Amino acid sequence: MLFVTTEMTDFVKAGGLGDVSAALPRAVARHHDVRVLIPGYPNVLAVVGKSMRMVGKTRGYHKLPACQIAEATLSDGLGVLVLCNADLYEREGSPYADASGHGWADNDIRFATLSYAAAEIALKHAHMSWQPDLLHLNDWPCALATHYLDGESEAVPTVLTIHNLAYQGVFPASAAAHIGLSARRRIDHDRHGRISFLHEGIAKATYLSTVSECYAKQITEPPCGCGLDVLLRKRASEGRLTGIVNGIDHSWDPQHDPALRIPFAIGEWDKRHENTQQLRDELGLRQQDGPLFAVISRMVQQKGVDLIYEAAPQIIAAGGQLALIGRGDPAIEHSIARLPRRFPGRVVAHIGFEEGLARRMFAGADFLLMPSRYEPCGLSQMYAQAYGCLPVAHATGGLIDTIEDGITGLLFRDATVSELRRCLQRAFRVFAEPLLLNAMRGAAMLEKHGWDVPGRQYATLYSRILLKRPSDPSAQSAPPVREKDVYAHL
Ligand SMILES: Nc1ncnc2c1ncn2[C@@H]1O[C@H](COP(=O)(O)OP(=O)(O)O[C@H]2O[C@H](CO)[C@@H](O)[C@H](O)[C@H]2O)[C@@H](O)[C@H]1O
Numbered sequence: 439m440l441f442v443t444t445e446m447t448d449f450v451k452a453g454g455l456g457d458v459s460a461a462l463p464r465a466v467a468r469h470h471d472v473r474v475l476i477p478g479y480p481n482v483l484a485v486v487g488k489s490m491r492m493v494g495k496t497r498g499y500h501k502l503p504a505c506q507i508a509e510a511t512l513s514d515g516l517g518v519l520v521l522c523n524a525d526l527y528e529r530e531g532s533p534y535a536d537a538s539g540h541g542w543a544d545n546d547i548r549f550a551t552l553s554y555a556a557a558e559i560a561l562k563h564a565h566m567s568w569q570p571d572l573l574h575l576n577d578w579p580c581a582l583a584t585h586y587l588d589g590e591s592e593a594v595p596t597v598l599t600i601h602n603l604a605y606q607g608v609f610p611a612s613a614a615a616h617i618g619l620s621a622r623r624r625i626d627h628d629r630h631g632r633i634s635f636l637h638e639g640i641a642k643a644t645y646l647s648t649v650s651e652c653y654a655k656q657i658t659e660p661p662c663g664c665g666l667d668v669l670l671r672k673r674a675s676e677g678r679l680t681g682i683v684n685g686i687d688h689s690w691d692p693q694h695d696p697a698l699r700i701p702f703a704i705g706e707w708d709k710r711h712e713n714t715q716q717l718r719d720e721l722g723l724r725q726q727d728g729p730l731f732a733v734i735s736r737m738v739q740q741k742g743v744d745l746i747y748e749a750a751p752q753i754i755a756a757g758g759q760l761a762l763i764g765r766g767d768p769a770i771e772h773s774i775a776r777l778p779r780r781f782p783g784r785v786v787a788h789i790g791f792e793e794g795l796a797r798r799m800f801a802g803a804d805f806l807l808m809p810s811r812y813e814p815c816g817l818s819q820m821y822a823q824a825y826g827c828l829p830v831a832h833a834t835g836g837l838i839d840t841i842e843d844g845i846t847g848l849l850f851r852d853a854t855v856s857e858l859r860r861c862l863q864r865a866f867r868v869f870a871e872p873l874l875l876n877a878m879r880g881a882a883m884l885e886k887h888g889w890d891v892p893g894r895q896y897a898t899l900y901s902r903i904l905l906k907r908p909s910d911p912s913a914q915s916a917p918p919v920r921e922k923d924v925y926a927h928l
Contacts, residue, residue, distance in 0.1 A: 732799045
């Protein structure tokens, strides 16, 4: 199986996809022969550049340039294929945007090239000795691989995982000719005559998954369907859409996290409190008795950070403090950066991306605020739970699947300031009752969010799809899959 991704925490992380891409292929490697395909960004070359060897190449296609394919083996044995093209990928910035946050103007070419390479590898056109039996594609940047397989998808089936339906890879119709879509095969146009990579992938993938059960249902209806709900309903009615809740990897363990100066376990609430005091010192917050609320998030409209901005005065008036870390939309960053000036010593905002600090915030804060308008799965709430920090979250998508209201966190029904305020009052009441607070912390820390279960669920999904493949008679004698029969329709 070839897992195709645009970020992986081993090299580069822009959001949750980076964490999933680092953990899921490793979890699945226990069951399948897995390699990861990722573009050769500077951070990738910095880590594996010296150890990689060239193993294949792809031809140019329309305006997609020819690329080299290199292979490296990571220290734990995971094989990584690196798609090398200096002009496309060796740029400073994130995988998707330059250092000032503007999307690269040629993202259609950059990611169509990645999709094309994935298909070429699968079709044995890339001069490689290894060939995957299945492509696992992630989000819009890889979705066009389904198109480039060009009718061969029965031979090489595809799973397309939707991590966030709102990002669809929409480009002007003129891009179609550049990336090699004939008029006949052209991606459906939207009202403005544009094309969408994700639309094509959803229409053509053998199977679709998304990252929680609840979101899998929500995307078949507006508003979460983001204009693709009719197509998704059709794919769901064919039995080809499922939800598998993400896991979190073993490094999220407050007993063994090198980012913490004082490790702690369930019940060691004094040690946890020392983490809180240290965090206040590190961030320049006053030492005080009230609850500390944290926000660790991409600063984008999805995450409802504007609701937190509105509710911040209430948190401060009730004796709480607020610490935010995030990066994203410049306008949201700007408004968040103003808060500490209004509430010096009680609100801090760090505009940036810093995993070590994020870990200390999970370990020291009492509550994590996640008023996301929608949330396909969410990882931060699970990291928070593992560190005894209780999520206060909007009841949507994966937040419903992973938070038990009143037990492992607090949920509120609508993503509005008034609902958030009411939930904050509940949080203050929980904080005022140490027995309840510690019982909830303990329950949250006991949650098992590892990758074993989702890893097995994906492995089962691949096996079922491969068993169904008509061109592989040997697969009929494959051993039965023992995982809970959630894919009976396949
Ligand atoms: N400034 C900062 N400094 C340090 N760490 C930071 C940070 N900002 C964010 N993070 C971390 O980045 C990750 C964000 O992951 P999420 O799953 O919460 O959201 P994202 O929207 O990126 O992912 C999308 O894909 C994932 C994966 O499927 C889905 O869970 C999610 O719902 C979907 O929106 C978490 O690990 C978080 O702790």
